[in-house]
Amino acid sequence: MIVTQAIRNGDLREPERLMGYVRTVVKRQIAGSIDIAVQQRRSRVEFDDSLFSVSDWRDNPESSVIARQRAEIARKVLDGVSRRDREILKALSMYSEQAQEQICAEMGLTYNQFRLLKSRAKGQVRRTGQEACGWNKFQKPGTPVINCP
Secondary structure, eight states: OHHHHHHHHTOOSOGGGHHHHHHHHHHHHHHHHHHHHHHHHHHOOOHHHHTTTOOOGGGOHHHHHHHHHHHHHHHHHHHTSOHHHHHHHHHHHHTTTSOHHHHHHHHTOOHHHHHHHHHHHHHHHHHHHHHHHTOOTTSOTTOOOTTOO
16 A cells, blocks of 8 residues: 555656565564554553453462461460560560660660570570471471471
8 A cells, every 4th residue: 555655646766676665665564563563562461361360469368377377476486485585586676776785775784694685585486486386306407397387
C-alpha cells in the first residue's frame, strides 16, 4: 500500500531502484510491527496467561504456620530466661547503636559485669532455644532439627 501510494504520487524518483525501495519499506514495516508487539507485551497481559500464575503472598499457609511456630519458640525462650537476662538482651537489641559504656551507665554496671551478664544471657537464650526446638546435647552440631523452623 505504501509503495503503490509512492508510485501514484510520483515520490519514487529512480524507477530502477524500485526493488530496494520495496525492501526498505518492508523492513521498516516489520520493525514497526515488532516494536508495537513488544510495547504491547510490556504493557498488557492476557487474562488466559495470568489466570493460574497470580498468587497472594499473604495467604500462604506454609509461611503462616512457620511464623506461628517461630513466635511460639520465641515466647518459650523468653519465658525461660530471667528478667535480668531479658533486660540485658533488650538493651543489646534496642540500643545497638549506643556504646556499651552508655548501656553500662544506664544499667549501673561495670564494663566487665555487662560483658559477663551479656555472655550468660546469650548462653541461656541458646540453651532455652535448643530445648524449645527439641535439640539434645548428644546431637551433632549442624544436624538439622526437623521441628524447629
